[in-house]
Amino acid sequence: MAGTIAFAITAVLAVAPKRIDLFGVVVLGLITAVGGGTLRDLILDLPIFWIEDQSYLWVAIGASVAAFAAQGFFNKRSIFAGMLLLDGLGAALFAIQAVDKVWALDFGRPLVPIILGVVTAIGGGLIRDVLAGRPTLLMGRELYAIPVLFGCILYTVLLAYLPDEHTVTAIAAVAFIFALRAAAIRWNLREPDWLLTGPRQVDPEKPEA
Amino acid sequence: MAGTIAFAITAVLAVAPKRIDLFGVVVLGLITAVGGGTLRDLILDLPIFWIEDQSYLWVAIGASVAAFAAQGFFNKRSIFAGMLLLDGLGAALFAIQAVDKVWALDFGRPLVPIILGVVTAIGGGLIRDVLAGRPTLLMGRELYAIPVLFGCILYTVLLAYLPDEHTVTAIAAVAFIFALRAAAIRWNLREPDWLLTGPRQVDPEKPEA
Amino acid sequence: MAGTIAFAITAVLAVAPKRIDLFGVVVLGLITAVGGGTLRDLILDLPIFWIEDQSYLWVAIGASVAAFAAQGFFNKRSIFAGMLLLDGLGAALFAIQAVDKVWALDFGRPLVPIILGVVTAIGGGLIRDVLAGRPTLLMGRELYAIPVLFGCILYTVLLAYLPDEHTVTAIAAVAFIFALRAAAIRWNLREPDWLLTGPRQVDPEKPEA
Numbered sequence: 001m002a003g004t005i006a007f008a009i010t011a012v013l014a015v016a017p018k019r020i021d022l023f024g025v026v027v028l029g030l031i032t033a034v035g036g037g038t039l040r041d042l043i044l045d046l047p048i049f050w051i052e053d054q055s056y057l058w059v060a061i062g063a064s065v066a067a068f069a070a071q072g073f074f075n076k077r078s079i080f081a082g083m084l085l086l087d088g089l090g091a092a093l094f095a096i097q098a099v100d101k102v103w104a105l106d107f108g109r110p111l112v113p114i115i116l117g118v119v120t121a122i123g124g125g126l127i128r129d130v131l132a133g134r135p136t137l138l139m140g141r142e143l144y145a146i147p148v149l150f151g152c153i154l155y156t157v158l159l160a161y162l163p164d165e166h167t168v169t170a171i172a173a174v175a176f177i178f179a180l181r182a183a184a185i186r187w188n189l190r191e192p193d194w195l196l197t198g199p200r201q202v203d204p205e206k207p208e209a
Numbered sequence: 210m211a212g213t214i215a216f217a218i219t220a221v222l223a224v225a226p227k228r229i230d231l232f233g234v235v236v237l238g239l240i241t242a243v244g245g246g247t248l249r250d251l252i253l254d255l256p257i258f259w260i261e262d263q264s265y266l267w268v269a270i271g272a273s274v275a276a277f278a279a280q281g282f283f284n285k286r287s288i289f290a291g292m293l294l295l296d297g298l299g300a301a302l303f304a305i306q307a308v309d310k311v312w313a314l315d316f317g318r319p320l321v322p323i324i325l326g327v328v329t330a331i332g333g334g335l336i337r338d339v340l341a342g343r344p345t346l347l348m349g350r351e352l353y354a355i356p357v358l359f360g361c362i363l364y365t366v367l368l369a370y371l372p373d374e375h376t377v378t379a380i381a382a383v384a385f386i387f388a389l390r391a392a393a394i395r396w397n398l399r400e401p402d403w404l405l406t407g408p409r410q411v412d413p414e415k416p417e418a
Numbered sequence: 419m420a421g422t423i424a425f426a427i428t429a430v431l432a433v434a435p436k437r438i439d440l441f442g443v444v445v446l447g448l449i450t451a452v453g454g455g456t457l458r459d460l461i462l463d464l465p466i467f468w469i470e471d472q473s474y475l476w477v478a479i480g481a482s483v484a485a486f487a488a489q490g491f492f493n494k495r496s497i498f499a500g501m502l503l504l505d506g507l508g509a510a511l512f513a514i515q516a517v518d519k520v521w522a523l524d525f526g527r528p529l530v531p532i533i534l535g536v537v538t539a540i541g542g543g544l545i546r547d548v549l550a551g552r553p554t555l556l557m558g559r560e561l562y563a564i565p566v567l568f569g570c571i572l573y574t575v576l577l578a579y580l581p582d583e584h585t586v587t588a589i590a591a592v593a594f595i596f597a598l599r600a601a602a603i604r605w606n607l608r609e610p611d612w613l614l615t616g617p618r619q620v621d622p623e624k625p626e627a
Contacts, residue, residue, distance in 0.1 A: 016406040023355050024347035025406060030324075038252070043456070043466055048252055051317045058320070071406060108469045111476070115448075126549060131335060131345050136549050138442035146441050197434040197443060197489060225615040232564050233556035234615060239533075247461070257461055260526045267529070280615060340544060340554050 003090025004056055005063040007033040007124060010087040012067035013074055015132045022068055028128050029064025030057065035124030040098055040116045044107060081185070088147075088181035092174045095121035095148045099155050100170060110156050117152035118145065141191045143184035151177035212299025213265055214272040216242040216333060219296040221276035222283055224341045231277055237337050238273030239266065244333030249307055249325045253316060290394070297356075297390035301383045304330035304357045308364050309379060319365050326361035327354065350400045352393035360386035421508025422474055423481040425451040425542060428505040430485035431492055433550045440486055446546050447482025448475065453542030458516055458534045462525060499603070506565075506599035510592045513539035513566045517573050518588060528574050535570035536563065559609045561602035569595035 011032035012025050020028070034050050034057070041048045050056045067074055074083060098120035102113040122137065122145050129136040137144050155173035162169055183189065220241035221234050229237070243259050243266070250257045259265045276283055283292060307329035311322040331346065331354050338345040346353050364382035371378055392398065429450035430443050438446070452468050452475070459466045468474045485492055492501060516538035520531040540555065540563050547554040555562050573591035580587055601607065 012406070018348060019405045020348055021350060021355075021400050021404045021406075023358065027347055027354075042251060042460060043469070045254070045463070045465065047254065051252070051321055054317050054320045057324070068406065108472050111472050112469055115475070130339055130548055131347055133344055133348060135551055138445055138549055139436060139438055139551060141439060145445075146439075149441065191439050195439045196437045197430070197439075197486065221615070227557060228614045229557055230559060230564075230609050230613045230615075232567065236556055236563075251460060254463070256463065260461070260530055263526050263529045266533070277615065339548055340556055342553055342557060 001056075001059060002086060003093045004033045004059050006083060006086035006090040008060045008063035009067040009074060010083055011125070011128050012064055013071070013080065013083070014134070015128070016071055016075075018132060018134075020132070022065070025068045026061055026064045028132060029067065030060045031131065032124040032128040033060035033063075035127045036094060036120040036122065037098070037124075039123040040102075040120045043116065043119075044102065044105070084185050085182055088185065089174075089178050091121040091144070091148055091181070092151060092177035095152055095177065096155055096170050096173050099152050099159075099173075103156070103159050110160065113159075114149070114152045114156055117155075118149055121145075121148045141196070143189050143191065144181070146191075147177045147180035147184065150180065210265075210268060211295060212302045213242045213268050215292060215295035215299040217269045217272035218276040218283060219292055220334070220337055221273055222280070222289065222292070223343070224337070225280055225284075227341060227343075229341070231274070234277045235270055235273045237341060238276065239269045240340065241333040241337040242269035242272070244336045245303060245329040245331065246307070246333075248332040249311075249329045252325065252328075253311065253314070293394050294391055297394065298383075298387050300330040300353070300357055300390070301360060301386035304361055304386065305364055305379050305382050308361050308368075308382075312365070312368050319369065322368075323358070323361045323365055326364075327358055330354075330357045350405070352398050352400065353390070355400075356386045356389035356393065359389065419474075419477060420504060421511045422451045422477050424501060424504035424508040426478045426481035427485040427492060428501055429543070429546050430482055431489070431498065431501070433546070433552070434489055434493075436550060436552075438550070440483070443486045444479055444482045446550060447485065448478045449549065450542040450546040451478035451481070453545045454512060454538040454540065455516070455542075457541040458520075458538045461534065461537075462520065462523070502603050503600060506562075506603065507592075507596050509539040509562070509566055509599070510569060510595035513570055513595065514573055514588050514591050517570050517577075517591075521574070521577050528578065531577075532567070532570045532574055535573075536567055539563075539566045559614070561607050561609065562599070564609075565595045565598035565602065568598065 008029035011029045015025070015028050037049050073079060095117040099113045099117035102116050103109065107113070126136050126138070128134075151173045154176055155169060158165070158169035158173065217238035220238045224234070224237050246258050282288060304326040308322045308326040311325050312318065316322070335345050335347070337343075360382045363385055364378060367374070367378035367382065426447035429447045433443070433446050455467050491497060513535040517531045517535035520534050521527065525531070544554050544556070546552075569591050572594055573587060576583070576587035576591065
């Protein structure tokens with residue numbers, strides 16, 4: 001739930017500079033909050049979680065409206081930093097919960113739980129960026145998806161080798177993702193050049209545009 | 210059916226300035242016409258409506274080819290205005306029909322019928338704009354989705370309080386959406402500034418770019 | 419399988435100029451390779467093929483990493499041309515296999531098998547381009563989707579009139595698509611102007627930008 005709120009609020013703040021209306025704000029907030037889980041449930045052919053429990057929808061709509069009404073407040077430096085952290089925690093919780101769900105259903109171990117964990121965490125944001133005409137996070141160098149991926153892999157390994165320590169390992173994996181993400185935010189970490197495609201020999205004197 | 214035709218034709222006219230080929234025209238016309246209903250059926254885990262009844266596909270393909278062949282005709286001022294109105298009527302019919310279907314299935318009342326009504330009406334257009342590299346309607350100030358949203362809310366309230374007047378209330382809700390949309394087209398209504406995100410203090414002397 | 423590999427590799431080469439990271443490369447390679455089949459299975463409400471058989475995922479991930487690591491190699495003229503051909507063969511195989519599957523299930527003949535054949539062949543590439551912020555192939559004049567469409571129509575006709583020659587006709591349809599695509603690559607064929615929307619009277623002295 002905290003993740004749902006944080007996803008909706010950071011979505012609104014992300015698209016706000018584009019001057020979109022309250023309707024667009026709520027749609028994009030909602031999609032960011034529930035889009036990843038919707039893709040997961042569609043792929044697994046399970047009932048979509050928000051049809052079963054509408055409270056996710058109410059919370060995401062409420063958070064989007066609140067973020068719209070109080071943009072000034074949420075854009076304050078300290079509040080925004082807190083929201084980014086909450087968003088990172090949300091991504092961690094969404095991912096690990098999804099890995100757990102898929103693992104328990106015994107679908108395509110080990111790859112499918114990992115992939116659907118990542119999809120659940122970043123899918124909503126990808127759809128939001130595409131609809132809002134923003135570059136998706138796949139195109140950037142922000143360390144967002146990589147911590148999620150590593151956490152999902154770690155949790156899958158732990159589930160395989162320590163199946164009885166379910167709760168402990170889930171908390172450890174969430175903490176792992178959150179710590180990586182918090183460190184990336186705190187020290188503004190970016191990926192090294194050799195992890196990128198394209199020409200690598202860049203003159204260090206002339207920064208790229 | 211009229212809605213399917215209007216959706217396909219307005220889709221072709223919308224993307225025509227981009228110089229795309231007949232294949233792209235038909236694909237985009239088809240997606241605009243059946244995309245929203247496809248999303249609805251996927252989310253509800255029902256058989257996709259156009260697999261059950263292919264006539265929707267034939268009509269959408271035919272309308273797209275016709276719009277391609279007779280672009281000059283459909284782009285005439287009076288014909289285009291009529292097409293816009295027909296498109297508004299199509300959106301109204303698609304939305305109310307979807308609310309009806311989801312309500313009858315008793316899925317997640319009251320929020321899920323409203324959301325899927327809106328998705329059915331605007332989903333196809335969103336996918337079209339994303340594939341064609343156009344800004345989606347979420348980013349504009351056109352009054353298109355808001356009338357649909359209000360109509361779906363109205364119809365849901367009527368279904369809850371007047372469950373026996375099914376047909377009358379459906380017609381009323383379609384008429385309500387269509388009237389709002391027609392008024393928006395006729396007087397070129399735009400959303401007021403306070404409904405938008407972003408900086409609000411704009412010098413009235415200097416219009417925005 | 420060859421198609422999966424070729425799709426992943428050509429996807430990586432297509433997005434490489436944008437300087438994206440290894441994570442984005444693998445995600446986009448994977449989506450290109452399995453995205454079309456995923457859409458097909460979602461629409462048919464069948465279990466997603468890569469949940470049943472993870473080897474597709476491993477192969478697509480491996481091919482994406484290989485393409486990332488050896489961009490220089492794959493970008494060599496001769497290798498790249500071979501990859502384009504392999505990609506065309508992959509599209510042909512994906513499409514005909516999908517038509518076959520949908521036809522055997524007796525879903526919405528004759529239109530649905532054709533549509534899902536095309537979706538399977540080009541759907542992954544469309545999602546990739548949208549996520550990577552590239553114009554989709556619907557907007558270009560490359561002869562890619564049209565051979566696939568013609569091949570799917572041909573195969574559907576053959577299935578209807580020569581139902582017992584199943585294997586022979588499938589091979590013929592794959593060969594047909596591949597031959598058209600190879601000819602388009604070899605002679606750099608583009609679609610004629612009259613197949614495009616928009617203004618047609620272009621001064622032949624002033625080429626378009």
